[in-house]
Amino acid sequence: MYFLNDLVLKDLVRDAVSHEMESRGYKQNRQxxxxxxxxxxxxxxxxxxxxxxxxxTYWGDMEVRQxxxxxxxxxxxxxxxxxxxxxxxxxxxxxxxxxxxMEGNEFIHGEDKIKxxxxxxxxxxxxxxxxxxxxxxxxxx
Numbered sequence: 650m651y652f653l654n655d656l657v658l659k660d661l662v663r664d665a666v667s668h669e670m671e672s673r674g675y676k677q678n679r680q681x682x683x684x685x686x687x688x689x690x691x692x693x694x695x696x697x698x699x700x701x702x703x704x705x706t707y708w709g710d711m712e713v714r715q716x717x718x719x720x721x722x723x724x725x726x727x728x729x730x731x732x733x734x735x736x737x738x739x740x741x742x743x744x745x746x747x748x749x750x751m752e753g754n755e756f757i758h759g760e761d762k763i764k765x766x767x768x769x770x771x772x773x774x775x776x777x778x779x780x781x782x783x784x785x786x787x788x789x790x
Contacts, residue, residue, distance in 0.1 A: 655690070658756055658763070662688055665767035666731060673771075674778030684742070685734045690750060693726050727751030731770050745770035 666686055667677060675684075698721040724730070727750040733743040747766040750757050757763070 655756060657758055658690060661758065661760055661763040662690065662729065662767065665764045668764070669767055669771040669774075673774070673776065676778070682736055685736050687732045687734065689730045690756070691724050691726060691728045691730070692756070694723060696721050696723055697730075724748070727756065729766055729770065731767070733774075743774060743776075745773050 666688060670677070670686065724746065725748050728746055728748040729750055731745050732741055734740060735742050747770045750762070750766060
């Protein structure tokens with residue numbers, strides 16, 4: 650797999666993802682987080698293989714899957730992929746993609762372009778954070 654190891658670009662993406670998550674009510678907590686957010690920017694076209702639907706494990710396949718559950722798809726160079734995982738189970742709960750982060754052979758390091766790409770990805774993220782007080786009341790009603 651070909652993914653970019655560009656620290657400036659990673660910082661721009663990380664900041665944009667943090668902004669999108671915070672705008673949905675999520676708070677960053679490195680110690681006791683419920684979700685793990687991971688991203689990759691691909692610097693070469695590649696084929697990704699995985700399982701259809703969510704609920705598949707990210708850290709390794711812990712359950713037996715049927716061959717018809719697998720899927721593969723092409724991503725073009727300059728594609729940003731964002732994954733969200735349940736920290737307790739390691740299962741992918743959501744993922745999104747945006748392409749077009751390259752002009753010619755160069756990655757776009759413009760903050761506005763990165764924010765726009767991340768925002769487009771998160772337009773398809775349906776979940777708002779549930780405040781802790783509401784979660785406690787729901788569980789302890």
